[in-house]
Amino acid sequence: MRRILLWFLTTVSTVVLLFGYKTSTSSALPDETATDPTTPRAAAPTTTSTPPTTGSPSTAGAAALRAGQFTGDAADTRWGPVQTRITVANGRITAVDVVEAPSGNAKDRAINADAVPTLVDETLQAQGADIDMVSGATVTSTGYLESLQSALDQAHAA
Incomplete structure (x- = not known):
């Protein structure tokens, strides 16, 4: 009876320890410069797109946008800031640049290489922030939408 009790307690303890173990979400080692707060971070590559030449804006109020360039506030996300x-021109969004996106490791860069062009294309088609998030890039999509809305708010300001 004592052996069974000892075996049971050992098994329960092992299971509790296994479930309590926090795994890393990234297989890449952190960049040495990322640990030094005085080292400037490299910005993610800028992605620029032009709108389709056919069709008209589907959102009401698109003509209320002032002409010019508007930079949205940087949205702090779990993996790094996102800024658009x-x-x-002529009341239409003609280009979207992603000024900054998470790029701390290879996985971030791979996700954003697929997600950012999709988000930019969706924005140009919708002519606003009423777009779908990219599956597998939820954090980047959320930050992108937050920064995009900030830029649109500036473009709408009187």
Whole structure:
């Protein structure tokens, strides 16, 4: 009876320890410069797109956008900041630049290489922030939408 009790307690303890173990979400080692707060971070590559030449804006109020470039506030996300800049001409969003996106490791760069162009294309088609998030890039999509809305708010300001 004593052996069974000892075996049971050992098994329960092992299971509790296994479930309590926090695993890393990234297989890449952190960059040495990332640990030094005085080292400037490299910005993610800028992605620029032009809108389709056919069709008209589907959202009401698109004509209320002022012409110019508007940089949204940087949205702090779990994996790093996301910041967008829009270019508006004739009341239409003509380009979206992603000024900054998470790029701390290879996985971030791979996710954003697929997600950012999709988000930019969706924005140009919708002519606003009413777009779908990219599956597998939820954090980047959330930060992108937050920064995009900030830029749109600036473009709408009187």
